[in-house]
Amino acid sequence: MVNLIIKFVALCRTSDLKVSTSEALDCISQLQLINPVDEFQFKAVLNTNFVKTRRDQKHFDRLYSLYFHNLKLDVSHLENQDQGVDLYQEVLESLQDAENSNELEKAIVEFLSGNPLLLLEKLQKLRTSELISSQALKSNLGGLSGRLEIMLQINQTRSRMTRFMENQAGSAEIRSRKQIMDNLNRRLDVALNMLTEENKPYNEGLKQVKSGTQQGKGLGEKFFSSLSQSEVEEMRQVIKQLVRRLNDIVTRRWALKNRGTLDIKKTLRRAGRYHGIPIEVIYKKRPPRKGKIVTICDISGSVWSAARFMLNMLFSLQNCFAKVRSFVFISEIAEVTGIFEKHDINEAVEKVMTEAGIQYEALTDYGETFVRFKKTYMDVLNKKTTLIIVGDGRSNHFNPQDQILGEMRDKCRRVVWLNPEPERFWNSGDSEMNLYKAYCHEVRPCQNLSQLTSFIQELVL
Amino acid sequence: MKFTSVEDVQKGLSEANYIASREIATIVFLSAATQKPLLVEGPAGVGKTELAKAIAKTLGRDLIRLQCYEGLDEAKSLYEWEYAKQLLYTQIVKEKIHDVISESHTLSEAVDKIAEQEDAFFSERFIQTRPLLQAISSPEPVVLLIDEVDKSDPEFEAFLLELLSDFQVSIPELGTRKAVHIPFVVLTSNNYRDISDALKRRCLYLYIDYPDQELETRIVKMKVPGIQETLVQKLVHAIVKIRNMDLKKKPSISETLDWARSLIALQVQDLTPEVAIDTLNVICKYRADTELVKQSIAKIV
Numbered sequence: 001m002v003n004l005i006i007k008f009v010a011l012c013r014t015s016d017l018k019v020s021t022s023e024a025l026d027c028i029s030q031l032q033l034i035n036p037v038d039e040f041q042f043k044a045v046l047n048t049n050f051v052k053t054r055r056d057q058k059h060f061d062r063l064y065s066l067y068f069h070n071l072k073l074d075v076s077h078l079e080n081q082d083q084g085v086d087l088y089q090e091v092l093e094s095l096q097d098a099e100n101s102n103e104l105e106k107a108i109v110e111f112l113s114g115n116p117l118l119l120l121e122k123l124q125k126l127r128t129s130e131l132i133s134s135q136a137l138k139s140n141l142g143g144l145s146g147r148l149e150i151m152l153q154i155n156q157t158r159s160r161m162t163r164f165m166e167n168q169a170g171s172a173e174i175r176s177r178k179q180i181m182d183n184l185n186r187r188l189d190v191a192l193n194m195l196t197e198e199n200k201p202y203n204e205g206l207k208q209v210k211s212g213t214q215q216g217k218g219l220g221e222k223f224f225s226s227l228s229q230s231e232v233e234e235m236r237q238v239i240k241q242l243v244r245r246l247n248d249i250v251t252r253r254w255a256l257k258n259r260g261t262l263d264i265k266k267t268l269r270r271a272g273r274y275h276g277i278p279i280e281v282i283y284k285k286r287p288p289r290k291g292k293i294v295t296i297c298d299i300s301g302s303v304w305s306a307a308r309f310m311l312n313m314l315f316s317l318q319n320c321f322a323k324v325r326s327f328v329f330i331s332e333i334a335e336v337t338g339i340f341e342k343h344d345i346n347e348a349v350e351k352v353m354t355e356a357g358i359q360y361e362a363l364t365d366y367g368e369t370f371v372r373f374k375k376t377y378m379d380v381l382n383k384k385t386t387l388i389i390v391g392d393g394r395s396n397h398f399n400p401q402d403q404i405l406g407e408m409r410d411k412c413r414r415v416v417w418l419n420p421e422p423e424r425f426w427n428s429g430d431s432e433m434n435l436y437k438a439y440c441h442e443v444r445p446c447q448n449l450s451q452l453t454s455f456i457q458e459l460v461l
Numbered sequence: 462m463k464f465t466s467v468e469d470v471q472k473g474l475s476e477a478n479y480i481a482s483r484e485i486a487t488i489v490f491l492s493a494a495t496q497k498p499l500l501v502e503g504p505a506g507v508g509k510t511e512l513a514k515a516i517a518k519t520l521g522r523d524l525i526r527l528q529c530y531e532g533l534d535e536a537k538s539l540y541e542w543e544y545a546k547q548l549l550y551t552q553i554v555k556e557k558i559h560d561v562i563s564e565s566h567t568l569s570e571a572v573d574k575i576a577e578q579e580d581a582f583f584s585e586r587f588i589q590t591r592p593l594l595q596a597i598s599s600p601e602p603v604v605l606l607i608d609e610v611d612k613s614d615p616e617f618e619a620f621l622l623e624l625l626s627d628f629q630v631s632i633p634e635l636g637t638r639k640a641v642h643i644p645f646v647v648l649t650s651n652n653y654r655d656i657s658d659a660l661k662r663r664c665l666y667l668y669i670d671y672p673d674q675e676l677e678t679r680i681v682k683m684k685v686p687g688i689q690e691t692l693v694q695k696l697v698h699a700i701v702k703i704r705n706m707d708l709k710k711k712p713s714i715s716e717t718l719d720w721a722r723s724l725i726a727l728q729v730q731d732l733t734p735e736v737a738i739d740t741l742n743v744i745c746k747y748r749a750d751t752e753l754v755k756q757s758i759a760k761i762v
Contacts, residue, residue: 020662026495033494034467034487041467044487052661054502054652054668262544278548383615383657413615413654441654 001036002028007115008046008067014121015063016403017056023049055438066116070190091184094164095157104153112157112187119191122150150195158188223447224305224420235449236346239309242453243316246460250320291413292384293324293459296373298391299352300330300364306420306446307390308349313456315340315348320460325380328352331365333372364394366432367401374404381411386459390418390446393426393433402435409439418446418455463520464493470519479508479515480680488667489516498625498646500610500664505651506713507669510608513647517604520645525599526606527592529613535620539630541589547582583634593624594638602642611650615657622660671713674701680714685721695732695762696721702761703744703754712744719743734758 009024027049034041043064051060095109107118165181227235263284271278293314297307307328314324325337339355340348381387387408409415417440419426419433426433437443446452464470470493471486481489489512492499501509517524527538551558561578562571590598596605610618624630628640648664650656672680677697682688697717704711712720720743729736738755745751754761 018658023662026497030491030495033491040483041487044484045491047484048488048491048665048667052500052658052664052666053655057668264544267548277552281545281548409655441652 001031005031007117009050010117011063011067011120012050012060014117014124015059016124017050017059018052019050066190070187091161091164091180095161104150105157108153108157108191111191112184123194147195151192154188154191154195158185222449224309227305235309236312238449239313239316243313246317246457247320250460291386292322292382293388294380294385294412295324295326295388295390296333296369297326297328298330298364299328303390303392303420306418306452309449310390310418310446310452311340312345312349313452315345317456317460322384327373327377329369330359331362331368332359333369333377335377363396365398366391366393366395367399370401370404370408374407378411381408383413385412386414386416387412388416388418390420392419392421393431393436395430395432397430400432400435402432402439405436405439414441415439416441417443419443420447421445422447464490466490473519474515477515477518478683479511480676480683481512482672482676485512485667485669488665492665493645496643498648498664499667500648500650500656500661501667501669502650502652503669504671504711504713506715507671508714509649509669510606512669513604513606513649516645516647520604522645523599523601523603524606525592525596525603525644526608528608529610529617531612531614533613533617538591538593538617540591540594540632542583543587543589547587550582588632588635594630596644597628597630597640598638600641603644605644605646607646607648609651610648611653611656618657618660622657622663625660625663671704671711674698677701677714677717681717681721684718685725688721688725689730692724692730692732693721696724699732699737699761700744706753706757708745708750708753709747710750716744732762734762737762
């Protein structure tokens with residue numbers, strides 16, 4: 001039993017579930033408290049110890065059924081069970097003995113004999129490789145060719161297996177031979193399935209704000225992308241008013257709310273005025289709790305029209321946050337915090353376009369942006385940071401690298417994704433919104449001022 | 462009372478008016494047997510808090526509840542000195558202090574004498590216990606519910622971690638307090654933000670989802686006694702359909718129960734589209750949602 005669990009734990013770890021030793025220990029000791037033959041209870045124990053967030057649930061279910069169901073050596077239906085087991089061994093041994101067998105083939109044979117660890121490792125590696133393509137010419141073929149290689153190997157193994165069985169024609173009854181063949185073939189099918197099936201991420205706790213129905217045709221409802229020059233100016237005025245109002249509300253709140261513990265020093269000093277009688281009790285003021293904000297904005301084309309208004313608002317509200325840091329990207333990423341701090345907002349917006357040092361001809365590449373962010377700026381994120389990403393998630397079919405967004409999620413308090421496209425266009429074409437959505441705490445459309453305002457209000461208050 | 466088996470838990474909880482699925486029962490049983498905290502997650506209104514109450518009732522223990530929010534600190538969750546009371550007492554016993562030091566000749570002698578009396582001011586009398594200290598120092602075992610732990614700050618979470626692994630706290634002036642009995646701890650979270658891995662590692666994890674139709678029917682029948690069978694069936698059926706719609710906030714069990722109760726109060730015998738529209742406010746908490754449900758009411762009821 002212990003061995004079984006330990007193997008399963010190793011399996012979980014290779015597929016990105018975080019299982020610590022203490023959790024494995026807990027699981028094993030808890031199994032003694034329940035009836036392990038009752039599969040329902042057995043699974044519940046494993047589940048509660050190994051899956052600590054709802055987002056991992058599907059992943060766990062898949063591994064569980066792979067390990068405990070699909071790969072079970074099932075000879076019970078054979079008439080001659082001993083012979084069946086022997087034949088299994090023979091087939092597998094013959095496959096192992098093959099000359100010039102490479103690592104990949106070994107992994108597949110291991111998989112056939114009920115130990116999927118190596119193969120899963122390979123798949124995971126493929127999924128999470130973080131190569132930055134060095135030059136202008138980019139391709140997404142790395143992962144694809146890796147997959148193709150495994151697929152070919154599986155097919156090769158299948159044909160070798162069939163050949164071996166045909167050679168063995170005389171040694172066992174036809175029926176049991178056929179059953180064993182079926183069994184092994186089924187396993188290879190499972191392996192193929194694992195290869196081709198996309199890991200569909202799954203996020204139950206996601207807060208998805210819908211764009212409400214349009215009411216009226218005021219400035220607040222107009223799409224950012226369709227504003228004329230004069231309207232942009234008007235918009236700035238409106239934002240200025242809004243910001244002032246928000247600032248007022250926030251200050252008033254802090255004044256009321258932040259009475260801390262007794263300030264003994266001050267109380268005693270004040271008591272001196274009244275012959276040492278502490279008539280006035282003085283409380284410490286608690287420093288306001290301010291969040292840190294990190295924004296990452298796509299500044300290609302249409303997205304920029306929304307992003308600049310958001311940056312405008314955030315930087316005007318600086319004193320509500322401990323720190324606002326901004327990054328912009330198309331395929332490279334650059335920090336623009338300095339520009340916004342030094343210059344007036346209008347200037348800053350212009351300067352970002354000219355001075356940030358970003359190639360504008362490049363194609364948007366979210367994957368590479370994330371890789372670069374991880375390399376250079378990961379320490380910007382901590383448990384007090386709210387990460388706001390503004391972008392349409394259209395990554396020109398480059399590798400989306402969504403697992404890096406997952407790592408970023410682990411590092412910060414909340415991840416919010418603002419998408420300037422209406423929801424019905426998400427997931428169409430080259431939009432990777434579905435993948436990214438799985439790692440966000442909140443996604444919301446952000447096409448006009450009223451949507452932006454409601455978001456900022458929620459963020460500040 | 463103690464749980465002896467999974468079936469026992471299920472029975473006990475149902476006697477406390479909580480219908481638990483087998484998964485819930487198994488994990489509650491494990492949590493009780495291993496004395497590990499139970500971390501419950503799930504959408505709002507599926508009965509996370511209710512589960513803690515039911516466990517308390519079944520075990521015959523008191524429930525101590527700590528509601529978390531942004532800015533919650535040790536002073537509000539563990540203990541606080543009652544400064545005002547201390548100051549007041551100082552004033553009242555001023556004369557007495559005078560007596561104590563009256564015989565001393567030098568200043569340092571006087572200070573020493575006062576120091577001897579120090580304990581009088583940092584004693585149990587002036588300590589205000591908050592939920593966590595209460596749970597630890599209670600002479601009877603209790604159930605401690607830490608509600609919406611995801612709303613608290615990371616600092617508080619780290620502090621909680623220490624408490625939940627050792628079940629002891631140290632109060633600088635009084636020394637370390639060890640738990641008299643280890644409480645049954647239930648933490649709930651709404652997934653506003655991710656809870657740290659370290660805290661998760663110490664807990665048993667339980668996700669409560671919306672119940673299936675059969676379970677929900679049973680829950681409604683139990684919580685709203687006297688409701689007619691056909692009405693329950695129709696009601697639950699409608700709720701399941703509404704839940705599948707693309708709403709801002711999906712109605713959960715608590716909304717189902719509210720709806721059932723309001724239908725009873727209105728003395729409605731049958732759920733017709735008209736009745737449903739009139740009472741939609743009970744289950745839909747956003748105007749946009751209400752509109753959406755209204756449009757397709759014919760399909761729902």
